[in-house]
Amino acid sequence: DQQVKQNSPSLSVQEGRISILNCDYTNSMFDYFLWYKKYPAEGPTFLISISSIKDKNEDGRFTVFLNKSAKHLSLHIVPSQPGDSAVYFCAAVYGGSQGNLIFGKGTKLSVKP
């Protein structure tokens, strides 16, 4: 049972344009959400996070938006760069847990020069 869903397995974007990666979740007990980036043969690298009490968090080129009523979050990358090409994972944390991450299946982003 997929509690965190990334329905697009891949996304291709032109350099300089915006990349929008989407994530849906089913469990309203999640209270913290994170995005990780992963290159082949490496561990996930933290990008940006958002608490459920917020609807937006921004860090440089990366912005995460949270719509709690729709149980949906998205990661915006502007402008996209070829070095952003990687697999992006959405992850969620239950309130009151020890921080165990529940991951989506990932979206492979390709940014073309």
Add this chain to the structure above:
Amino acid sequence: EPEVTQTPSHQVTQMGQEVILRCVPISNHLYFYWYRQILGQKVEFLVSFYNNEISEKSEIFDDQFSVERPDGSNFTLKIRSTKLEDSAMYFCASREAGTGGVQETQYFGPGTRLLVL
């Protein structure tokens, strides 16, 4: 910049053998985790460890698995009798203690690729 390290990077073993995967978390972190990723699938939580004991574990983490913090720096995952389906990438992660209810970010190691033949 401090980072989580894992050894070995690759391990090949025969079915039924014991393996120990090693991790050195970031030094001031207090929470430790193991995750795995079977090829082509999502990253799955195995176990969390805090204050020298398991705090949570998933249904994957059965009696064949155990974790230990044998000294002040290492954190190990032992698989007692490996099965073919244990072949996966195993990631260790660590984080600081959260303050005021704020979740602290987990930092991941590069992983150990385990292949069970």
